[in-house]
Amino acid sequence: MDALVLGRPNAGKSLFVINFAAYLGLKEIRVEALDGDGTARRQRLAIDLARRQLVSHVPYKTMALQTVHIDLMGTKSKHALTLTDTVGITEEIPGELVVRRAIAIVLSRLSLGPMVFHIVDASAVGYSSIETVSLVDDGLARYAGSITTYAILATKMDKEGAKVGLDRLRERFQGYPIIPISGVTRRGFKDVKSFILRHWQ
Numbered sequence: 292m293d294a295l296v297l298g299r300p301n302a303g304k305s306l307f308v309i310n311f312a313a314y315l316g317l318k319e320i321r322v323e324a325l326d327g328d329g330t331a332r333r334q335r336l337a338i339d340l341a342r343r344q345l346v347s348h349v350p351y352k353t354m355a356l357q358t359v360h361i362d363l364m365g366t367k368s369k370h371a372l373t374l375t376d377t378v379g380i381t382e383e384i385p386g387e388l389v390v391r392r393a394i395a396i397v398l399s400r401l402s403l404g405p406m407v408f409h410i411v412d413a414s415a416v417g418y419s420s421i422e423t424v425s426l427v428d429d430g431l432a433r434y435a436g437s438i439t440t441y442a443i444l445a446t447k448m449d450k451e452g453a454k455v456g457l458d459r460l461r462e463r464f465q466g467y468p469i470i471p472i473s474g475v476t477r478r479g480f481k482d483v484k485s486f487i488l489r490h491w492q
């Protein structure tokens with residue numbers, strides 16, 4: 292089954308994909324990348340190297356559709372899961388053509404995946420009383436949440452302020468599944484695995 296991993300730039304999408312693959316037992320990941328101009332690339336990366344190469348605090352690190360293949364062990368059998376990491380989506384129209392193309396590709400795929408994981412940085416939600424959930428996160432939840440199997444992964448729960456952010460997300464996105472996780476400590480990964488197996492198609 293295919294799961295699309297979406298969210299704002301810097302939300303924690305790539306770290307989640309890599310560390311979730313590691314949590315499920317992978318020592319290295321096979322990454323199939325499809326750039327905005329249609330160029331396809333394949334590489335095999337050890338988990339440590341993948342973290343170093345694919346994760347960054349600088350936004351728009353991921354510019355391609357990056358698919359990682361994982362064998363997921365259920366109680367009785369093995370399931371072939373693909374997690375597709377994506378470019379971050381913002382309210383603004385980015386200046387660089389390559390980013391706009393990458394975003395267009397992601398938006399065009401929204402209705403295809405049987406499963407969507409919407410990654411939200413809980414530590415950045417409502418950090419002050421003025422800020423609220425971003426328009427992009429609102430839009431993604433409304434659209435993806437209505438057409439596909441969908442869960443919000445409220446990540447960076449290891450960071451200060453994340454608990455308040457999680458409460459705000461739960462208030463705003465009532466009725467949607469919300470799983471608190473941390474890409475660093477792997478908190479919540481067991482719940483993500485259960486969610487996937489429960490909704491396996």
Ligand SMILES: Nc1nc2c(ncn2[C@@H]2O[C@H](COP(=O)(O)OP(=O)(O)OP(=O)(O)O)[C@@H](O)[C@H]2O)c(=O)[nH]1
Pocket residue numbers: 298299300301302303304305306307345346347348349350351352353354377378379446447448449450472473474475476
């Ligand atoms: N403390 C903490 N930091 C995290 C967590 N997840 C990601 N980060 C950090 O947040 C930054 C962005 O992480 P990425 O996984 O690259 O985020 P992304 O959503 O893939 O970003 P783009 O590819 O730019 O859209 C990096 O510095 C990560 O180390 C988390 O759960 N906890």
Ligand SMILES: [Mg+2]
Pocket residue numbers: 304305306345346352353376377
């Ligand atoms: Mg990324």
